[in-house]
Amino acid sequence: MTRFLALPLILAAAAVPALAQDTSPAQLRSGYEAESGAAADPAAGKAFFLAEHSGGKPETPSCVTCHTSDPRAAGQARTGKTIEPLAPAANPERLTDSAKVEKWFGRNCNSVLGRDCTAAEKANIVAWLASF
Amino acid sequence: MSRPTPVSYVPAWDIWVRLFHWALVLGVGAAALTGFLGDARWTLVHVASGLTATGLVLARIVWGVFGPTHARFADFLPRPGAVIAHLSGRDRRHRGHNPLGALMVLALFAAILALAGTGLAGLGGWLRIGPLAADLGTDTGRMALDLHGGVALGVLALVALHVGGVVFESRREGENLARAMVTGRKQARPGDAPVAPARARGGLALGLVAGLGAALGLGGATLSARPAPNLPVAVTDPLTAQECGACHMVYHPSLLPAASWSDLMAGLDAHFGENAWIDAGDAAEIEAWLTAHAAETVDTAPARLFVRTDPAAPATLTETPAWERLHDDLPDGLFARAPIFTRANCAACHADAATGRFSPFAIEIPKETPK
Numbered sequence: 172m173t174r175f176l177a178l179p180l181i182l183a184a185a186a187v188p189a190l191a192q193d194t195s196p197a198q199l200r201s202g203y204e205a206e207s208g209a210a211a212d213p214a215a216g217k218a219f220f221l222a223e224h225s226g227g228k229p230e231t232p233s234c235v236t237c238h239t240s241d242p243r244a245a246g247q248a249r250t251g252k253t254i255e256p257l258a259p260a261a262n263p264e265r266l267t268d269s270a271k272v273e274k275w276f277g278r279n280c281n282s283v284l285g286r287d288c289t290a291a292e293k294a295n296i297v298a299w300l301a302s303f
Numbered sequence: 304m305s306r307p308t309p310v311s312y313v314p315a316w317d318i319w320v321r322l323f324h325w326a327l328v329l330g331v332g333a334a335a336l337t338g339f340l341g342d343a344r345w346t347l348v349h350v351a352s353g354l355t356a357t358g359l360v361l362a363r364i365v366w367g368v369f370g371p372t373h374a375r376f377a378d379f380l381p382r383p384g385a386v387i388a389h390l391s392g393r394d395r396r397h398r399g400h401n402p403l404g405a406l407m408v409l410a411l412f413a414a415i416l417a418l419a420g421t422g423l424a425g426l427g428g429w430l431r432i433g434p435l436a437a438d439l440g441t442d443t444g445r446m447a448l449d450l451h452g453g454v455a456l457g458v459l460a461l462v463a464l465h466v467g468g469v470v471f472e473s474r475r476e477g478e479n480l481a482r483a484m485v486t487g488r489k490q491a492r493p494g495d496a497p498v499a500p501a502r503a504r505g506g507l508a509l510g511l512v513a514g515l516g517a518a519l520g521l522g523g524a525t526l527s528a529r530p531a532p533n534l535p536v537a538v539t540d541p542l543t544a545q546e547c548g549a550c551h552m553v554y555h556p557s558l559l560p561a562a563s564w565s566d567l568m569a570g571l572d573a574h575f576g577e578n579a580w581i582d583a584g585d586a587a588e589i590e591a592w593l594t595a596h597a598a599e600t601v602d603t604a605p606a607r608l609f610v611r612t613d614p615a616a617p618a619t620l621t622e623t624p625a626w627e628r629l630h631d632d633l634p635d636g637l638f639a640r641a642p643i644f645t646r647a648n649c650a651a652c653h654a655d656a657a658t659g660r661f662s663p664f665a666i667e668i669p670k671e672t673p674k
Binding site for chain 1: 647
């Protein structure tokens with residue numbers, strides 16, 4: 172059922188300029204689950220987040236390069252700028268703006284992996300971040 | 304009982320002449336030290352000591368008209384004939400400045416006033432601040448600063464000559480002239496050149512100095528308050544602030560030439576080692592704003608310096624020859640430590656980085672913090 176509800180949501184998000192606070196971690200998770208056709212696996216999300224990857228830019232081999240291994244803690248960009256925590260438990264603004272989520276998945280998956288993340292990978296990460 | 308001394312001492316230098324002299328030594332000394340040896344962070348001390356020296360010279364000029372006997376220009380301004388007579392040793396002993404000493408006084412005053420003029424022109428034209436900021440640009444400012452450095456070398460030479468002259472004349476006359484500038488008293492000897500005693504008009508001189516100071520202060524403030532042309536755009540485009548500022552300090556558009564900005568915006572998917580891709584519409588809007596306010600559109604020192612980029616890295620501010628030259632005396636590892644982290648974090652040390660001004664008065668290297 173969620174699949175049929177979430178798809179139009181994603182399409183709508185892509186078609187019109189997204190408004191801030193237009194989504195929630197649960198909505199994002201179900202949207203990505205619907206897109207991938209599989210249930211999210213928070214443990215796989217954690218492993219993916221903590222892993223060292225190849226194929227991306229040498230400066231950023233892993234998500235933890237900038238975000239640290241604790242999503243409840245602030246990270247730091249290579250520019251010195253603080254990155255607010257990723258876990259909604261520590262930073263309620265996280266995962267509430269679909270355009271922002273897509274923009275940063277787009278950028279950071281390419282920096283770390285050298286490719287876009289799949290919907291399943293995004294679902295797993297969102298599920299893990301929301302589990303705190 | 305000691306034998307009665309055959310020489311008698313009389314007042315030569317009044318207290319204001321002496322205070323002026325030694326305060327000028329301090330002011331010129333501080334300005335010279337900071338100017339020749341200090342880095343950009345010493346600019347405030349340099350300007351303050353230079354202005355102090357200038358104020359002292361102006362006050363001394365007033366005192367040269369209304370001060371007591373030997374303070375007065377009338378007492379020591381020499382005719383050419385007197386200089387020649389002094390050089391050939393045919394003149395009588397001068398209890399005040401001798402003709403060569405008088406020429407040194409005039410030369411030092413002229414040079415210090417020239418330093419003030421070229422310094423203010425440098426502040427106005429190169430840093431675009433102060434009373435001349437509205438009138439001068441970076442071309443004039445840079446010329447003025449070159450001239451300032453040349454005149455300053457001249458002052459060093461004059462000071463060396465002055466000290467040499469004092470030592471020479473002290474030995475020749477058998478009287479310590481430097482000590483006389485401390486005690487204010489000099490020997491009175493038979494056959495000294497005649498002295499025309501003059502009474503100091505202290506109240507008048509004080510009033511004139513206060514009035515001159517107020518007029519210069521007010522005039523300077525009024526001139527400084529005029530809006531200066533061709534300065535960096537003051538308001539940052541909100542989209543640029545949001546998108547660029549999401550990851551790093553918002554670099555002012557005047558810090559790079561338009562071609563560099565276009566180059567940078569065309570390569571956001573490989574942006575200094577990261578993917579910084581944004582929506583094409585947003586990218587076009589940001590690029591339009593950046594290029595409209597790029598280095599070519601303003602007249603500031605940073606824009607003039609950084610407009611010459613490294614051809615191999617046209618969008619990398621920290622690879623420009625000027626950036627490297629300006630930072631090459633900083634210790635290795637300074638940039639990597641917290642809270643600076645990277646050469647690209649201008650705002651860590653330059654409080655006014657976001658304005659594109661990079662005033663030397665706004666530099667403070669932060670203390671290291673735990674990462």
